[in-house]
Amino acid sequence: MELAEYGWDAGFAAGFAAFAERGLSPARVIKQSRDLATLATRSGQVSGEVSGRFRHEATCLADYPVVGDWVAIEGGGSDPALIHGLLPRRSAFTRKAAGEVTEAQVVAANVDTVFLVSGLDGDFNLRRIERYLTTAWTSGAEPVIVLNKADLRPDLRDVITEVAGIAPGVPVVVSSARDAGGLEALEPFLLAGKTIAFLGSSGVGKSTMINRLLGEERFQTAAVSDAAAGRGRHTTAGRELVRLPGGALLIDTPGMRELQLWADEEGLDRAFDEIERHASRCRFPDCRHEQEPGCAVRAAVEDGTLDVRRLDSYLKLRRELRFMVLKRDVKTRRQEEKAAGRRFAAQLKEVKKHKPRYQ
Numbered sequence: 001m002e003l004a005e006y007g008w009d010a011g012f013a014a015g016f017a018a019f020a021e022r023g024l025s026p027a028r029v030i031k032q033s034r035d036l037a038t039l040a041t042r043s044g045q046v047s048g049e050v051s052g053r054f055r056h057e058a059t060c061l062a063d064y065p066v067v068g069d070w071v072a073i074e075g076g077g078s079d080p081a082l083i084h085g086l087l088p089r090r091s092a093f094t095r096k097a098a099g100e101v102t103e104a105q106v107v108a109a110n111v112d113t114v115f116l117v118s119g120l121d122g123d124f125n126l127r128r129i130e131r132y133l134t135t136a137w138t139s140g141a142e143p144v145i146v147l148n149k150a151d152l153r154p155d156l157r158d159v160i161t162e163v164a165g166i167a168p169g170v171p172v173v174v175s176s177a178r179d180a181g182g183l184e185a186l187e188p189f190l191l192a193g194k195t196i197a198f199l200g201s202s203g204v205g206k207s208t209m210i211n212r213l214l215g216e217e218r219f220q221t222a223a224v225s226d227a228a229a230g231r232g233r234h235t236t237a238g239r240e241l242v243r244l245p246g247g248a249l250l251i252d253t254p255g256m257r258e259l260q261l262w263a264d265e266e267g268l269d270r271a272f273d274e275i276e277r278h279a280s281r282c283r284f285p286d287c288r289h290e291q292e293p294g295c296a297v298r299a300a301v302e303d304g305t306l307d308v309r310r311l312d313s314y315l316k317l318r319r320e321l322r323f324m325v326l327k328r329d330v331k332t333r334r335q336e337e338k339a340a341g342r343r344f345a346a347q348l349k350e351v352k353k354h355k356p357r358y359q
């Protein structure tokens, strides 16, 4: 098997040089279950697990390989291959790990293009698209906005203009996943060796699209009402990274489909590019565009250059992001305190050990 079929290229090869010197081989994670990964290698598919040393050196969840990752492996015959290293990710989709504290859990790596799918039915919502864009820009993948269910909307031109207005520079395409030929607009992005993924709320038509692209009923599609009830959608567990007939690679993990917002301010600023441009003219460099005098962003709203809904949406997302960072910081601090506690206990033990015997 050629690794290029799984997206291997000169850039990854360069990143791999140091591993190659250690006699390791490259492999891509195409499925990840609890401890065992399925890997695509030059000599076919093998299963693999991280080495003890890898586990020892990992400091957080995000250090572990996930679907889409390129890894450096040893062996892989009848025993599982040992994963010794992880190549730097070109992009990573992250969500909040389950639990009280905020920890990043990477659910897919090295996605080149992400389709942000909305349905042009009653559920259509520009603010939600902004949210997905923020997540997409944070991930490092290139977003493409897909407006599905075009068959339900007569005034396509207006809606495309509206969407283009909140997503400068992002391709906007329309599709009709139910109709034969209704996915033509996606084709220019389905390039051989490129990794794609779908993001969007439940019921917008992602499974229908994926089935069509795969040319088989791999996932059960559900009526919107079923989708809302959140009943089990996947008929088969399936593989998580698959090659489409045309050679593009599709990552479709249950965790990928509906990510809770996980983003950073850089992603936010990119999604709200024009607000950033106005902000450069605010009187105070740290202007929050709330009540400050000389705020160029507020002025832009006043004179009609900037839609107030756009600003509200930006401020709301920013508040959410900051809250998330705050929670994350609390967690880091707790971890540091714990580590300090352990160090102190260790020192205490040392001191006790060396306590003079005559005491």
Ligand code: GDP
Pocket: 148, 149, 150, 151, 152, 175, 176, 177, 178, 179, 200, 201, 202, 203, 204, 205, 206, 207, 208, 209, 220, 221, 222, 223, 224, 227
């Ligand atoms: P998912 O939750 O995003 O995976 O959505 P599904 O693919 O399960 O689709 C939800 C519902 O929308 C199903 O009843 C589909 O048949 C329907 N649907 C999907 N795409 C289209 C479309 O382009 N037009 C119309 N009218 N319905 C669609």
Ligand code: ZN
Pocket: 279, 282, 283, 287, 288, 289, 290, 292, 294, 295, 296, 297, 298
């Ligand atoms: Zn301002």
